[in-house]
Amino acid sequence: MRKHQWLVITVLIVCMVSFTSCNKMYKVETPVVPNAESAEMVEQESSDVIPAESIDGTVDVLIYIGKTLWIDQDDAENEAEMTKFLLELESIQVEITENKESVKDWMLKTTANGVVNVCILYGVLPSTIYPSGNVQPDGSVAENWIESKDGDTILNQADYFGYNSSEGKANERGAMQNLMDLPEIEINVYEHNLAMFVTAEGSRLAPSMVHFRSDRPFPLDQLGDEWFAEKILASDTGTPQATLADPVIVRDGDRGRLAIVFQTVHKDDPKAEVAAQIIKYLMTQ
DSSP states (O other), X not given: OHHHHHHHHHHHHHHXXXXXXXXXXXXXXXXXXXXXXXGGGOOOOGGGBXXXXXXXXXXXXXXXXXXXXXXXXXXXXXXHHHHHHHHHTXXXXXXXXXXXXXXXXXXXXXXXXXXXXXXXXXXXXOTTTSOGGGSOOSSOHHHHHHHSTTOOEEEEOSSOTTTSBTTSXXXXXXXXHHHHTOTTOOOOSSOOOEEEEEOHHHHHHOTTOOOEEESSOEEGGGOOXXXXXXXXXXXXXXXXXXXXXXXXXXXXXXXXXXXXXXXXXXOOOOHHHHHHHHHHHHTTO
């Protein structure tokens, strides 16, 4: 009889354990794939910001979000995340960093490495690659990087390219002039909200392009030496025959490039989508 009692107790225990296991709730983390319309809602996780020592020369695109101007920090992080997501769909390796030393370290590793690399900035030029206040007009890390024959590209969004330094001391017009070796070139800082019309080439290269108003379009008529407009995605005329352009890719002969992409004051432009489409084009050149 005692044997049967223990058998019944054992069966009851097994049933209780089985019931508990079957009703246990597990939390499953389902990855959310952002789309173009919800890009502003994407939050950057701390794991996406990596220390300088972990960025190596295999990274194709580096996005610096340490300091921004004409775009809120949160918005810049969202745009960076969306750009990374879109490029990684194309098997382009992207990293995001807040560390200006990371930018320098990566640029030194990717200078003259035989492949195209892209650095994305949001209106602020890290002082590690171009010392603030124009104290190194020649031979900066950034200048050496874009003067190699790799076709490396600094892609700037939001405020005037190079005007602002991560140190808080403005370079003003000097940075762009020195990096391009064009002492007279400058963007008009007294006019805002200038209409930019998408060109035929812009529609083909970047389907996300729309007509918009730029606050710091690039002066095409001031290009000199070997600099030329490689691709004009939108201009004041809607054609390549124009005085002002944004977005635009300009190139120094067979060397590096600058890409001006939506230099606007806190405007809701498709920054990430167009940047990704431009970079996809650059990676095929």
